[in-house]
Amino acid sequence: MVDTQKLSIAYSSCPNDTFIFNGLAHNLIDTQGLKFIVTLADVETLNQRALNTSYDITKLSFAAFGSVRDKYRLLKVGAALGRGCGPLIIGCAGRKLYSTNKLVIAVPGIGTTAYHLLKLYLIDLEKELGKEIRPQITPMPFEKIMPHVLEGKSDFGVIIHEGRFVYQKMGFDLICDLGKWWEGKTLLPIPLGCIAVKKEIGIELSNKIEKLIKKSIKHARNNPGASYEYVKKNAQELDDDVIDQHIGLYVNEFTEKLGEEGEQAVRVFFSEIVKAGILPESSEELFVSDMK
Numbered sequence: 001m002v003d004t005q006k007l008s009i010a011y012s013s014c015p016n017d018t019f020i021f022n023g024l025a026h027n028l029i030d031t032q033g034l035k036f037i038v039t040l041a042d043v044e045t046l047n048q049r050a051l052n053t054s055y056d057i058t059k060l061s062f063a064a065f066g067s068v069r070d071k072y073r074l075l076k077v078g079a080a081l082g083r084g085c086g087p088l089i090i091g092c093a094g095r096k097l098y099s100t101n102k103l104v105i106a107v108p109g110i111g112t113t114a115y116h117l118l119k120l121y122l123i124d125l126e127k128e129l130g131k132e133i134r135p136q137i138t139p140m141p142f143e144k145i146m147p148h149v150l151e152g153k154s155d156f157g158v159i160i161h162e163g164r165f166v167y168q169k170m171g172f173d174l175i176c177d178l179g180k181w182w183e184g185k186t187l188l189p190i191p192l193g194c195i196a197v198k199k200e201i202g203i204e205l206s207n208k209i210e211k212l213i214k215k216s217i218k219h220a221r222n223n224p225g226a227s228y229e230y231v232k233k234n235a236q237e238l239d240d241d242v243i244d245q246h247i248g249l250y251v252n253e254f255t256e257k258l259g260e261e262g263e264q265a266v267r268v269f270f271s272e273i274v275k276a277g278i279l280p281e282s283s284e285e286l287f288v289s290d291m292k
Contacts, residue, residue, distance in 0.1 A: 002056055002201055007209070010039040010046055011059035011195075013234035014161050015243045016080060016250035022227035023219035024212060031212055040234060042141055043193060044109025056198050057209060062191040064111035066270060069284040071199060074266070075210045076258040076287060077217065078195035080250045081265060086179015086190040087114035088164055089121075090172040091149065091156040097125070097175055103135035106154040108142035113192050114158045115139075116273055117178040123276055124185075146170055160192075162235075162246045186272075188265040189254065197288065206288040217256050263287070 009024075011017040018040075023029040025038045039055065047064035049055065053071050065074065089097065089105075097103070107115045115137070122133050138154055145157040146167060156175060159167060167174070179190045195213065197206045220227050235243050254262045266286065273279045 002198060005033065006035045006037065007056040007201075008037045008039065008054075009057040010041060010049070010055040012043045012046065012193075013040045014043075014250075015231045015235050015246045016255075017059060018231045018234050019220050019227050019247050019251060020078060020213070020217045020255060022230045023216035026230070028223075028226060029212065029215045029219050032208065034208070034212070044111055044139070044141070047109060047111030050196070053198060056201060058196055060194055060196050061109075061112045061114075062194050062266060062269060063113040063116040063273065063279075065194055065196055066273065066279045066282075067111070068196070069282050069286070072196035073199050073206065073288045073290070074286055075195045075197060075206070075213065076263070076289070077210050077214045077256060079191065079254055079258055079262065080193035081189050081191045081254040081258070081262050082250070082252045083183055083189050084179060085164075085192065085249045086177060086182060087117055087158050087160050087192075088167065088177055088179075089118065089156055089158055089175040090146070090163075090167050091175050093171065093173050095155060095173065095175070097133070097156060103133070103156065104138055104154045105135045106138045106140055106145045106148045106157040108145060108158065108160050109139050110137070112160070113190075113269075114160050114178070116278060117182060117190075118158050119278055120272060120276055121176060121178055121181055124181075146172065162242050165242045165245050186265070186268055188268055189262065191262075191266045191269050192250075194266075203288060210288070214256060217251070220251075221256075 011021055043061055046058055047061050050058055050060055050068045126133050142160050145159055148154045149157040182190045274281050
């Protein structure tokens, strides 16, 4: 049973999330009588907890949302979606993705969009090469992936978040930009992370929550210094330039309003992973606005 006056909300400690939710979390906007109990966790932990409907409102990977469509609906604000911001496959210099039959690839969780994009990419690569590529997948927290590859425990890694800004300094080669690959395949932006609400919350309250998150995003944009302490405290990568790049990339026009193109990108993404047999077909609605 949902307490409609006191709602649990969970999002990641990544700079884009702490930036946009700072206003909501610290009562810097008028929440219209609603109280929010905030939890921060890495996105794969949130993906797994959503299976048990742990939170009324939660950040999720778009891919993970596919497994909880009977319990949650998507809001059209707060999303991490765009161009030039997709996951990257990285490896040590000179390595090729198909150079051995015993590949080990580290991924930031099997519920992540990054992992699902990797699977879609490998399907296309198999067709191109005319051979099977069946790597061993090793899931782990995203911040551990590059050290894992550097130590030779994995052949390649799929990196997300601020990893894209530092992988070259660590001596890695870019094997594939999965975002660019997706954009070339679909001509659409890449849907990475989303904000979902429990279906039982209902349309009216869900719409109210959506408006409050939009207000929090606007507050963050209008008062960028107000969130600095919160963002810095929770960031995995503490370099100010990296934090600024992260926010600049992942908080964009789609974050405040998904829009027609963003919504189409989400629907095409789910269509592709269903077609590939990664996710079963579902008649459940995607967005709160789809609910009857």
